[in-house]
Amino acid sequence: MLQSAALSSRSVGIEIEGLVKRFGSVKAVDGVSLAVEPGEFLALLGPSGSGKTTILMAIAGFEYPDEGRIRVGGEDLTWVPPNRRNLGMVFQKYTLFPHMSVLENIAFPLKMRGLGRAEREERARAALATVRLDGYGERKPSQLSGGQQQRVAIARAIVYKPRVLLMDEPLSALDKNLREEMQIETKHLQREIGITVVFVTHDQTEALTMADRVAVLDQGRLQQIGSPHDLYETPRTAFVAGFIGETNFCKGRAQGAGVAGQRIGVTLDGGDVVEATAVEAVAQGAPVRIAIRPERLSLGDPATGLAACVEEAIYAGNATTLLLALPSGQSIRLRVPAGAALASPAVGERVGLSWRVEDARAFGDAA
Structure with missing residues (x-):
């Protein structure tokens, strides 16, 4: 001592x-x-x-x-x-x-x-x-x-x-x-x-x-x-979610009313319907932003997941970051750790994205 x-x-x-x-x-x-x-x-x-x-x-x-x-x-x-x-x-x-x-x-x-x-x-x-x-x-x-x-x-x-x-x-x-x-x-x-x-x-x-x-x-x-x-x-505000660590934000509208901690459906700006966990009470049709960490996204079949196209692959030693374009034109990031069994897709390839509902947090979006 x-x-x-x-x-x-x-x-x-x-x-x-x-x-x-x-x-x-x-x-x-x-x-x-x-x-x-x-x-x-x-x-x-x-x-x-x-x-x-x-x-x-x-x-x-x-x-x-x-x-x-x-x-x-x-x-x-x-x-x-x-x-x-x-x-x-x-x-x-x-x-x-x-x-x-x-x-x-x-x-x-x-x-x-x-x-x-x-x-x-x-x-x-x-x-x-x-x-x-x-x-x-x-x-x-x-x-x-x-x-x-x-x-x-x-x-x-x-x-x-x-x-x-x-x-x-x-x-x-x-x-x-x-x-x-x-x-x-x-x-x-x-x-x-x-x-x-x-x-x-x-x-x-x-x-x-x-x-x-x-x-x-x-x-x-x-x-x-x-x-x-x-x-x-468990960030409580969109600011904290964006300021602590790296976060993707996807804009959309709530399919139905929801309360904090409840699973809700969200129609993204590109028309796709996904699910997330509400951080606060939201009204049906209210604008929301879904926050999802790059390392919490999973790759899969574009026919069953949220369709996206690989725009760029950035190798950084301990991980590869994929820059992906959604149908709405928005870009999001997905991170694949080094040594992962999943092979990184090629630039231009279409992929499907998915996530655990508890990893996606829906915040009210007044903007």
Whole structure:
């Protein structure tokens, strides 16, 4: 166990209630409520302008909300200044002091808090050991790799035993391979330390890899919060279905009225009739969109399935993606994993598509 007793602190939860933040006429955060459990790793995920960073800044105290409450460990911090919240922060740019050694960088927050030299050094070395950088204390930041600098930034953020660790896209500056490595490393460190983490990212793969739960945001509103498995397998909105993973959407109209969780028939724009599971109540004849993952589609006989024509086959090593044209002219994707017994059809070949009803989710389509 790499956690040092010098760094241990009790995990606390976070409660956000009815959070609203405006910038002029724009509602950056629109009535968001959520709870983070003690010791949980929560990712705030969404596109640019979704409100995720504004929420993080409100928790940190760098932004004050127009409405709502923020509680950490049961204490109302809504209007408490940042320096009195005892929260750790890791930014996208690590902002390490280039003229200081690694150990001096880590000890700096303790110096600002008035701790003596001996205690500062002891706790800084313990933090360095926690992030697996024993022996690097005398180096300068310029002598470290990007991943090592990121770990130093984490060590500096946890050295004063914060109640919560806030992270604002801290891995975005790393190259792909190092970023993937640090995703796992950061998650392991969080588990060992046992601290509550709120992590902002726009990268869905990063969120699914690292987080216990993910809060998906769009245009300032919370769309869904749940485990990575729940978000991928049972998205509650068309936005979540399209933003998490890769999804095909097929437009059509409900053949009959349906309720959430019920199997319904859908007449696609091209005239074909298929079945899907309703995510919400739909009226007969109402416009709907069916969401189906590329890997959940199956190939078969065009006489018995939804007829399609192969437009392109894209080989990517671990899978082949087929670009298919439906009778309506819409293109959808089907993914065949490498090693599958089914041979990939040739470009121009006609095929039949099918799926399990529970894998196709029908959303109301107001557009």
